[in-house]
Amino acid sequence: MKIAVLPGDGIGPEIVAQAVKVLAALRSDGMKIELEHAHIGGAGYDAAGDPLPDATLKLAQQSDAVLLGAVGGYQYDTLARPLRPEQGLLRIRKGLGLFANLRPALVYPELANASSLKPELVAGLDIMILRELTGDIYFGQPRGIRTLDNGERQGFDTMLYSESEIRRVAHVGFQIAMKRNKKVCSVDKANVLDTSMLWREIVTAVAQEYPAVELSHMYVDNAAMQLVRAPKQFDVIVTGNIFGDILSDEASMLTGSIGMLPSASLDANNKGLYEPCHGSAPDIAGKNIANPLATILSLAMMMRYTFAREDMAQRIESAVRKTLQNGLRTADIFEAGTQKVGTDAMGDAVVAAL
Ligand code: IPM
Numbered sequence: 146m147k148i149a150v151l152p153g154d155g156i157g158p159e160i161v162a163q164a165v166k167v168l169a170a171l172r173s174d175g176m177k178i179e180l181e182h183a184h185i186g187g188a189g190y191d192a193a194g195d196p197l198p199d200a201t202l203k204l205a206q207q208s209d210a211v212l213l214g215a216v217g218g219y220q221y222d223t224l225a226r227p228l229r230p231e232q233g234l235l236r237i238r239k240g241l242g243l244f245a246n247l248r249p250a251l252v253y254p255e256l257a258n259a260s261s262l263k264p265e266l267v268a269g270l271d272i273m274i275l276r277e278l279t280g281d282i283y284f285g286q287p288r289g290i291r292t293l294d295n296g297e298r299q300g301f302d303t304m305l306y307s308e309s310e311i312r313r314v315a316h317v318g319f320q321i322a323m324k325r326n327k328k329v330c331s332v333d334k335a336n337v338l339d340t341s342m343l344w345r346e347i348v349t350a351v352a353q354e355y356p357a358v359e360l361s362h363m364y365v366d367n368a369a370m371q372l373v374r375a376p377k378q379f380d381v382i383v384t385g386n387i388f389g390d391i392l393s394d395e396a397s398m399l400t401g402s403i404g405m406l407p408s409a410s411l412d413a414n415n416k417g418l419y420e421p422c423h424g425s426a427p428d429i430a431g432k433n434i435a436n437p438l439a440t441i442l443s444l445a446m447m448m449r450y451t452f453a454r455e456d457m458a459q460r461i462e463s464a465v466r467k468t469l470q471n472g473l474r475t476a477d478i479f480e481a482g483t484q485k486v487g488t489d490a491m492g493d494a495v496v497a498a499l
């Protein structure tokens with residue numbers, strides 16, 4: 146297993162270091178794991194003047210999988226857009242063709258009280274958000290800020306989806322649903338957007354090939370509401386890039402903390418990039434208080450999807466479960482009666498539980 150490790154910025158290096166400990170433990174058990182580190186985001190800019198240095202993209206292309214921390218920091222906010230850390234992330238997603246972004250929102254019984262919703266609304270929750278990741282308004286051209294004849298400036302972006310882009314992510318959604326509760330909810334804004342009208346038409350057509358799966362459609366505003374009203378009605382949600390960005394942050398709070406949410410971004414051959422859904426949290430960087438579990442759980446997804454090692458995925462997930470059962474909590478999921486620990490100690494506890 147050749148894994149590129151890209152810690153990035155902010156809390157990225159601290160949380161990735163915990164996942165690397167887990168990999169080291171698996172390696173000492175005899176797994177053949179090869180790691181190589183590289184810079185991305187602000188760290189890429191600092192090291193090579195580019196948020197996605199050529200060497201980093203090349204390493205990622207030559208690896209079986211990529212483990213990424215997070216990108217972004219206040220000190221980069223004034224750079225020109227192409228030099229900003231986020232561009233490194235968007236370019237590596239696009240450069241590797243990672244169109245299918247899986248963001249599971251799973252409520253661990255131990256954390257049902259950490260959710261901002263009533264425990265009975267979220268207990269047992271298990272939904273999979275499938276976000277299209279390389280199209281939509283994120284990448285559509287033209288875009289920019291132009292000056293009109295009257296001298297006023299105008300910002301513009303283009304929402305775009307081609308049939309083939311919709312079709313391939315829809316297939317992934319139905320295939321995932323086949324292994325779960327066989328329900329797909331496609332989220333769009335077809336009452337307003339032409340892009341969404343095409344989205345709905347293509348998803349409906351692809352559904353014909355999966356008669357065992359029940360397909361429903363929902364407007365994104367309603368989906369945002371339903372996610373906090375009755376989240377357990379969902380199994381798999383399939384949606385475009387920007388709606389998926391927003392809904393996955395919302396869904397993360399159902400689980401108690403965005404610090405618990407892993408993700409997988411896959412290409413057509415299950416090669417993938419694995420990262421926590423949360424950002425670089427520069428305000429808490431270097432303080433040893435960030436929650437490393439989303440990153441460690443992303444490793445589990447790597448074992449499951451890229452390496453087809455369901456046994457290893459479950460071993461890592463069980464270790465996380467056990468650590469929570471033992472009462473260990475980072476600050477973001479702390480509650481009375483549990484033991485507050487730092488990033489490092491949480492990583493060590495997961496390794497011990499492995
Ligand atoms: C995410 C993040 C990124 C996105 C940012 C950092 C560019 O919010 O992975 O959800 O918008 O895709």
Ligand code: MG
Pocket residue numbers: 390391394
């Ligand atoms: Mg986001």
